[in-house]
Amino acid sequence: MLALRLARGTHPLVLTRRLLVAAAAAGVGFLLLCTLGYAVGHPERSSTSALRLLWCVLPLAATVQFAVAVARTDPSTRPRPGLSAVGLGPARLTAIAAASTAVACTLGSVVALLFYLHLRGDITGLPFDGAAAELLAADQPIPLAAALTLLAVLPVVAATAAGLALRPRTAPAPPEGAETTMPSGLPWGVALVAIGLAIETYAARGGAGSGLPLPGRFDGNPAGVLAGWVLTAAGLALAGPGLAHGCGRLLQAVRPGATRLLAGRVLMDEARRIGRPLGVVSAVLSGTFAAASVYDADTGSDAFGPLTGLGAALILACTTATLLTAALESRQGRAHTTEALLRIGAPPTVLRTAALLRAGALLAVFLPLTWAVAELAALPLTG
Template sequence: MVLGRWLLVTAASAGSGLLLLSSLGWALAHPGGGADGAVVRLGWCLIPVLVTVQLAVAVGRAQPAGWPRTGLSAVGLGRTGVVMLAAACAAVTCTLGSAVALAVFLQLRGDVVGVPWNGVGPGLLAAGRPLPPAGAITLLALVPVAAAAATAFRLREERPPAHDAPGTLPWGVSLVAVGLAAELTAPSGHEVPLPSGLGSISPAALAAWAVTAIGMVLAGPGIVHLCGRLTASFRPGAVRLLAGRALQYEARRIGYPLGLLCATASAALAAWDGAHALGPVSSFAAALIAVCVLATSALALTETRNARTAPRAALHAVAASPAVLRGAVAVRAGVLFAVLVPVTVLVAALSTYP
């Protein structure tokens, strides 16, 4: 399972590297197209890069839990050494993905076999034009460096999980409200084109969407905790009490990934237009974002499940029925689905007004 996680990070890093190299290839193939088009294409690559780094951080966070701390301490690796080792693992894994991306890109350009691939089109491969080594290396180094730095920062700043009510809900709701209000009142100006001919959006509205997405991520733990409180209120039975207490206990651990999942889903719903089909590059980027976000959420849920070993053992010790445990899991999933899906759809609907 651990190897599979790192292979997934490698694949995500390779996908992000291919997108970055495709923007470089477009700039080489359109030297007279101006810097704006190349900058816009490179800017849209930022979203896949961010979710790839987030996935690498999630995997890097889960890895030290399986390391033998006594053995690492015996060779002189304390907390700082463990942090640096996890960051190095993230960097090496993402570097391998970047190397795969470079090999695939060179193969598509025809630099290896001499025949370029025409499936995507010459506008993204710049076949026949020399690839600048400095530019390619700089773009490919972006994901490994960012993943190593983010993993080290996350592990260095990590504290024991708190199980009190998360205090980020007011901040998250405020940011969502401010972002939606800014989207609705964003002035029209220099429009930024959306991928695959989906139209254009003003920079102010784009910045407001980023604020809304950050607000949804911050509000995630508070929403999960509130769901737990409501589930365990009003004379609960055993199933509702177990489900509500579990949601409150796990709010911080699963709230942020679920908030990121909701923000991604709301952006996809707001940007989707049935009249326009996504191009191959945009479809690849959308699939990469979806896989990274879903994998990050799955890692958080798996970590939560592993952390419930002691409570499950205690419930088995008092002869709790397996049906009670399955019912609590179903209630938790149902409550979260019933609350988060309408919130996601509402934010997406309000985001489409501009």
């Protein structure tokens, strides 16, 4: 109840972010229900139904990541002086954040269920009722318990992830005068990228892997190729903070001025916060470019159906929104530093120039990396 009252009094921008989470949850719920409908309509293809359900894990994970990022930037769950005296300590605020995330995802799941029943023709009296009856197996009854179980997965997982991400923790204070240390995931991320590309190359050249049918006529891809891409994506996400930290170091190299020093230090401090979502976006874009190049080369392939397109759009939209939300969180985290710099007379143009330098450094590193991984991923498939 307290989470609902806080939601009613929130800023419109915060409420918009929660509604975006609900919209993403609705898309994931619709994909899950379509997978259930396929399983009901084709009971003899149980393995295909299981693989279709496996495909839904990717947009579900992207939506959970976005929901956690939105929960981290929610001002109503930020510890403030005086709240502990009325029983709203860090643990209670974490519970409120998890409950707010569950409410948003549950709203999206309900919308998905209503839209699914409407397209099946079970709910009439509205435009397009029964428009996808054949695709959604309208001639077969949908098991209600199975549908509700699938729809409950995202709210439970997202609320749990938000609670774990925002749980109270005590971090040791850094030594006085220390510099920021580079994140330790860069070597492991590079190793995962190399392993993923090697597995993808082996699976594509072997040609004997089992097919991985995805929603919407995407049936010709060996399962090993997808496994290799998942490892490559995980490697880019793991290496992202280290690469962002390295960008900050490069900005401060070779006799930097005040602006480059400021840009580099801020980027090093924010490397862990924005590096991982930036690595995930790089992985998604590289996979998109690789898929586009593969199916441009095969003009006779009709690979992408509506549900595959919906899943890919959800992954791309949620990962991009997560990156923008992380950038907003970084801006909120350095608000006091910005105010202090303005109070001592720093020109606003210096802050804007430093922001442009940070963005330019990240683009200069991650855009070529994304292109290189996409080319390497597509090479064994097109060759």
